[in-house]
Amino acid sequence: MTYAHPLQADINPYLRTPLVESVSLSRLAGCRVFLKYECSQPSGSFKSRGLGMLVHHSVNEAKKLGYEQRPHFYSSSGGNAGYATALACTLYDAPCTVVMPVISKKIMQQKIKATGAKVILHGNNIQEADLYLRGLLNKRKEEDDFNCVYCHPFDNPVIWEGHSTIVDEIIDADINISKLRAVACSVGGGGLLNGIVQGLLRNGLTIPVIGIETEGAPTLQKTMEKNQVTHLETFDTVATSLACKYVPQKTLEYCQNYDIRSVLVSDKQAVTSCIKFSFDHNVIVEPACGACLASIYFSKLDHLGLNLQPDDAVVIIVCGGSSTTFEDLHEFAISLA
Template sequence: MTVKHSQAYVQTPLIESPYLSAINGCNVYLKLENTQPSGSFKLRGLGTLVSQRVNSSPKVHFFTSSGGNAGLAVATAARSYQKPCTVVVPSTTKQAMIRRLEKLGAEVIVHGNQWSEADRYLREELMTSTPDNVDAVYCHPFDDPVVWEGHSTMVDEIASQLNAKPDAVILSVGGGGLYNGVIKGMERNGWLDSVPVIAVETEGAPTLHKSIEAGKNIVLPEIKTVATSLGAAYVTKTTLDNAMNKSQTKSVLVTDKEATSAVYQFADDHKFVIEPACGAALAIGYEDKLKGLVDLKPTSNVVVIVCGGCAVPVDQLASMKP
């Protein structure tokens, strides 16, 4: 049984982490986006897109090309509105993820060896062949202003829950969707000029970091990281503009080992299983890197966006133990 909602996503908790607070000598809060129904923050933005288009036609059909958290978000949102959803995934997608998508009611098609091939097939062949009376809605995993607007709502929640302006916000960056949304929300709440954003990537997927260094958008020739959800070959143009011109953004790299160690430690401390992509942001706290990035006092409040992710089976946790 499914229930129709006015929105697909839910308000998530903001809790203090006594463990990270002790390590860093300040108040560290966790925005638990991993508790979204789809398992990650992606449901905010993509759920917003689905909700805006769900009544555009009696025969609306949602399409996306992500075999990861974006695919789960679109499938979850479409299911909540009882609308059809098709997800095209590359052949590298794990069977467990395909089964998860199918359990949500999505039609799953495997095509190509990488995301770009799956996405091209979806847009140029599959969607163009739908019947004329079907409103085929394309859901890009991260490069869409509507998606960013959805993600920005978490900042409104943080403002209400913390009842104060944070002294820093830490988040992971892949293609830039989450980052763009947080910047948008910070701008709306008047934080942009005074609250630094720590934008974290792994050393094997430094797309934003390299783009900032070059002063222009670059495309990574290859990605080598266990944090596969951060493996975007490029960031959006808006992401680079936000980082260089609109905010106090500090781009930071962590190692794969630091990211996976944070996954294990977070599971031990807070009893949540997350992806290494999310562990990258938490590694800033667990590795005591904050002091070198922002001026902190014992009364300072730092918010970490726990973006979530469903790509790590529980039986893999032991291999991530520091």
């Protein structure tokens, strides 16, 4: 694919999202709870920041190196990461291939195809899809085509840099930073958590970061318990976006040197929180996001020693997700009853 138009350096693959105080959640928490609406990103999730920055960075680097064609981006994903990559590629007229497990939700297959990306269904899980994708990349390189980019869903410093912009926006918002006591986010592979810590450190802040997982996908907690990167082989959670085998070495380093606190919630609490949130705020999010919301709906922050006062503030990253409908949430709720 040749350049359809000159690369515009000011094209931004992600949006500046609202930071809104929630009256209902503040009442429950006994402090001021602010929601960072990452669900309003183009892809419906925070992934637009990290994967979008990776696409933007790679296109610029290819141009600097004198490539006449834009890079071909390759993603293995069951949903949000692949969708964010594909959408970002549309901004830069860059080709994109997404390999998805055959069990991926039809709604995500359709959304990714609608961007113009090539979708390949292969394997019964993300590991098998990723192995196939890497084979495609190796074949391209054997053909002396090095202008291709592997888009890992979370383990890449450029992705973390993209996610770190969330913190810049929080600081720029109308919030008293001196009263900010914690930032809470869901944790799957740790990319979002890494970005938040990176953003806080860059801005000279040492505010605790609360990493929230479901009980059936405790990758971060196991890593913290063992004080080493720990690979999980099996998962049992409806929050499939959190089912990542490991968190990166950088996440472990942050756990060792920064104030990271781990919280586990049940699948039922995550799904119930999604439903409550839909009624309270008229927004549908997937269970992976519901896990973070459960920290407020089910008072999970009370046991972390934060000693929150009424004028203190907590930011909840509403990470979003594009694969879940309201009907899905009710089906989850019935199955978990």
